[in-house]
Amino acid sequence: MHKKRTFKTRCERARAFPIEKALAKLGHFPTRTSVKEAWFLSPFRSETQASFKVSKELNRWYDHGAGRGGNVIDLVCIINGSSVKETLDWLENGQISFSFQQRPLIPEQNASGIRVRYARPIGHFALIRYLNSRKIPVSTAAKLCQEVHYILRGRNFFAIGLKNDSGGWELRNKYYKNSSSPKDFTHIKNGNNSLIVTEGMFDMLSLLERDKNLMEKNDLLILNSLAFVEKIPGLFEGYETVQLFLDNDKAGKRVVEILLEQSPKCRDMLNLYKDFKDVNAWWMSEKL
Structure with missing residues (x-):
């Protein structure tokens, strides 16, 4: 009783x-x-x-x-x-799943153990606010990304997600970035003879916001990691031109050098954002 x-x-x-x-x-x-x-x-x-x-x-x-x-x-x-x-x-x-807002409980940047619960159109106001802080409207983000809810170590998370060619996800929100296995690049084929290459999703989203017709004129390749540089030259065969918008740092510049040596189709587009660390940093400064 x-x-x-x-x-x-x-x-x-x-x-x-x-x-x-x-x-x-x-x-x-x-x-x-x-x-x-x-x-x-x-x-x-x-x-x-x-x-x-x-x-x-x-x-x-x-x-x-x-x-x-x-x-x-x-x-x-x-x-x-x-x-x-x-x-x-x-x-x-108080055994709570830590939320988007609780910064002290940021997960480790480790892809192992992530289980995606579901993906849906971006609608959560916290993620929309994050996109706005990067000067990306949700309508533009929706062209490539979704709102992904997943579990890591028994706790719930949600983030802006970009799916790669192997079915894994690149995951970003205000406080951290993560990825689920398997890691891979994201190649978006629109049937064009020109290819745009960026290192990260926000660089590509910045270019999409800058040019509303970009996807109509180009195919897109988001590396998600420079580790995939050895895999991508073979992808260039079907294109007449390849524009490289890689990060303005030592690693990014080295990859550009390698790709320029391997293919005469490649063009380094660094001059557009030469005073900034990457395309999104330049785009954010343009929208101030």
């Missing part, structure tokens, strides 16, 4: 835990809020328009798109895939 009463008491106390706070600790933040309610993109299904409502007065949630709702215990059980007991421990002991 005492055990049952204790469990019942724990449930009653846990139900008082603010849903907004629980969602924030899981890395989900409202797209709009008022005194009485907050609206979120659904934390457990893909959507672009927020239909997940939290009543602050009742401390209850309802997902209009899924037609289901409940209390904070129900919600955490669904998101974490946990039992009621595990959820009670989670709420009581």
Whole structure:
């Protein structure tokens, strides 16, 4: 009897835990809020328009798109895939999945152990804000990237994700960068005879924002790592011109030298951003 009463008491106390706070600790933040309610993109299904409502007065949630709702215990059980007991421990002991905002809990930059839960169109306001800080509108990012939710060491994360040719993901948000296995470059074929090459995703997104018709005129190659330089000369065979927008550092310049020696099709485009470390740094300065 005492055990049952204790469990019942724990449930009653846990139900008082603010849903907004629980969602924030899981890395989900409202797209709009008022005194009485907050609206979120659904934390457990893909959507672009927020239909997940939290009543602050009742401390209850309802997902209009899924037609289901409940209390904070129900919600955490669904998101974490946990039992009621595990959820009670989670709420009581602060055993939280660290969120996008919690900088002290940045994961190690190690690709091993990452399990992608799902990818969806970019809609989370924290990621949109991050894109804006890099001077990239979400409409441009959406041409190449998605919002990726994944698990690392039992904890939940989300980031801007670029898929590579082997099915792995390059993952970026405000506080860290990571990648899932397998690592590879990202080659986007649009049927053109000109190829644009960058080292990272934000350099390519900057070029796409600079020239709205870039994808119509060129194929794109994002290296994701200079380690793949030995693999890429073979890709140049089908192109008449190859424009290189690699980082303005010792490693980037060395790769450009190698590629220029190997193929007369290559052109070094460093002059465009010669006073900056990379294309995105130059683009950000242009938009100040």
